[in-house]
Amino acid sequence: MRSGWKAAGARERNHARRLTHGAPHLTLRRMSTEVVVFLAILVALALGVAIAIKRARRAELPPAKRAEKLAPPKPTPPLKERVAAPPALKPPPEEVTAERLEVTPPKEKPTMVPEPAVVRAAREAKPLKVGLERTRGGFIAKIGALFQGKKTIDPQTIDRLEEVLLTADIGVKTSQKLFESVKGQLSRDQLADVETIWDKIKEQSTAILDVGAPPLDFEVAKPLVLLVVGVNGVGKTTTIGKLAAKLTQNGKKVLLAAGDTFRAAATEQLEIWGQRTGCPIIKGKEGGDPSSVVFEAIRHAQAEGYDVLIADTAGRLHTKSDLMEELQKVRRVASKAMPQAPHETFLVVDSTTGQNAIAQAQMFKEALDITGIVLTKLDGTAKGGVVLGICDTLKLPIRYIGIGEKVEDLREFNAAEFVAALFDREGESKAA
Numbered sequence: 001m002r003s004g005w006k007a008a009g010a011r012e013r014n015h016a017r018r019l020t021h022g023a024p025h026l027t028l029r030r031m032s033t034e035v036v037v038f039l040a041i042l043v044a045l046a047l048g049v050a051i052a053i054k055r056a057r058r059a060e061l062p063p064a065k066r067a068e069k070l071a072p073p074k075p076t077p078p079l080k081e082r083v084a085a086p087p088a089l090k091p092p093p094e095e096v097t098a099e100r101l102e103v104t105p106p107k108e109k110p111t112m113v114p115e116p117a118v119v120r121a122a123r124e125a126k127p128l129k130v131g132l133e134r135t136r137g138g139f140i141a142k143i144g145a146l147f148q149g150k151k152t153i154d155p156q157t158i159d160r161l162e163e164v165l166l167t168a169d170i171g172v173k174t175s176q177k178l179f180e181s182v183k184g185q186l187s188r189d190q191l192a193d194v195e196t197i198w199d200k201i202k203e204q205s206t207a208i209l210d211v212g213a214p215p216l217d218f219e220v221a222k223p224l225v226l227l228v229v230g231v232n233g234v235g236k237t238t239t240i241g242k243l244a245a246k247l248t249q250n251g252k253k254v255l256l257a258a259g260d261t262f263r264a265a266a267t268e269q270l271e272i273w274g275q276r277t278g279c280p281i282i283k284g285k286e287g288g289d290p291s292s293v294v295f296e297a298i299r300h301a302q303a304e305g306y307d308v309l310i311a312d313t314a315g316r317l318h319t320k321s322d323l324m325e326e327l328q329k330v331r332r333v334a335s336k337a338m339p340q341a342p343h344e345t346f347l348v349v350d351s352t353t354g355q356n357a358i359a360q361a362q363m364f365k366e367a368l369d370i371t372g373i374v375l376t377k378l379d380g381t382a383k384g385g386v387v388l389g390i391c392d393t394l395k396l397p398i399r400y401i402g403i404g405e406k407v408e409d410l411r412e413f414n415a416a417e418f419v420a421a422l423f424d425r426e427g428e429s430k431a432a
């Protein structure tokens with residue numbers, strides 16, 4: 001009985017302990033969990049409301065402002081010059097990678113001192129014939145050999161002339177045209193006379209080379225934007241350097257754009273020309289977007305009053321459509337920075353590649369609006385006859401020719417002058 005009471009007493013005590021200690025502890029823990037859940041719901045609700053308000057405000061913005069808000073922060077302009085850009089300019093119309101561009105002013109004084117045009121012209125007059133010596137040693141020397149020692153020309157020799165022209169790097173169509181003009185337009189008697197045949201060949205060559213384009217005018221726009229394109233290693237950068245020197249010597253303020261972002265060495269090469277000629281360079285990041293560099297360069301040239309902007313580009317195979325599209329984009333973006341830009345697009349071709357140069361020129365012309373050709377390395381090849389093939393096939397004007405690696409070896413092209421130098425047989429026997 002006593003033990004029964006004891007057990008009952010213990011149950012009572014336990015019950016009392018649960019009531020006095022255990023229960024409040026449990027209640028507190030449950031309460032704090034509920035408070036945390038409640039607070040979390042409150043925070044989530046507040047966040048939801050804040051996002052909804054922000055979206056509603058953005059929806060009220062005009063599309064341009066909205067795009068501005070959504071766009072990533074703009075990179076800090078790298079130079080003070082950028083601040084001076086004309087306010088009316090619009091941003092590039094299509095996706096152009098924003099990148100830090102630099103203007104590299106020449107560190108020292110230019111190494112070339114401007115020289116009066118007359119003095120320069122006199123100094124330049126001689127090398128053309130010398131520079132064309134190798135080409136003269138090609139098909140022209142072969143024709144000379146064919147006529148060698150002959151006072152009159154027989155019909156067999158005329159047929160051999162056709163062979164020589166066909167095997168020269170003129171291109172089949174053009175050589176045929178040249179031959180027909182000689183054979184078809186001369187009488188029997190005239191055909192027998194060596195000098196008359198030479199004259200006819202020269203006359204027809206001049207007619208082919210003169211495609212009737214108006215003379216190159218660097219003053220049609222300020223800045224005149226000149227884009228230089230071509231296959232790898234043809235002489236684009238060298239031509240740009242030489243041309244920058246020429247223009248600077250003629251009193252033009254020239255800016256260069258390092259649009260060959262493919263290799264760091266390409267920019268360095270242009271920088272060396274910049275140092276030599278005293279022309280500043282706009283350059284971008286290696287591997288960056290060339291159209292961005294060209295766009296920035298045009299803006300800079302406009303803001304700083306440059307007369308000419310020459311943009312280099314990376315060499316590319318005419319058969320690579322993606323690379324050709326990159327050039328098309330450069331042209332489109334340039335025209336957004338300045339309507340009509342690029343005003344000139346020069347295709348540089350290496351004459352040592354012979355008839356391949358004609359194929360290159362054809363494909364570049366199809367992809368881009370090429371306005372002129374620069375034919376380089378005429379000093380190092382017997383295949384210079386390709387100049388006839390290019391002009392005849394594409395009807396594009398040759399603007400300059402390269403007859404060496406030096407600055408003065410870039411020569412303005414003039415069909416009559418070129419033909420005279422190429423066919424100049426002074427020193428040879430005229431009876432040949």
Ligand SMILES: Nc1nc2c(ncn2[C@@H]2O[C@H](COP(=O)(O)OP(=O)(O)OP(=O)(O)O)[C@@H](O)[C@H]2O)c(=O)[nH]1
Pocket residue numbers: 230231232233234235236237238239260266313314315316376377378379380401402403404405409
């Ligand atoms: N003999 C001679 N060499 C030339 C002439 N023009 C350019 N070169 C040389 O050709 C080589 C290539 O010239 P670059 O100007 O680097 O050619 P590029 O087209 O810019 O080359 P990439 O940028 O690699 O596509 C250089 O060694 C030049 O000195 C020329 O008229 N005559």
Ligand SMILES: [Mg+2]
Pocket residue numbers: 236237238260266312313315
């Ligand atoms: Mg180059």
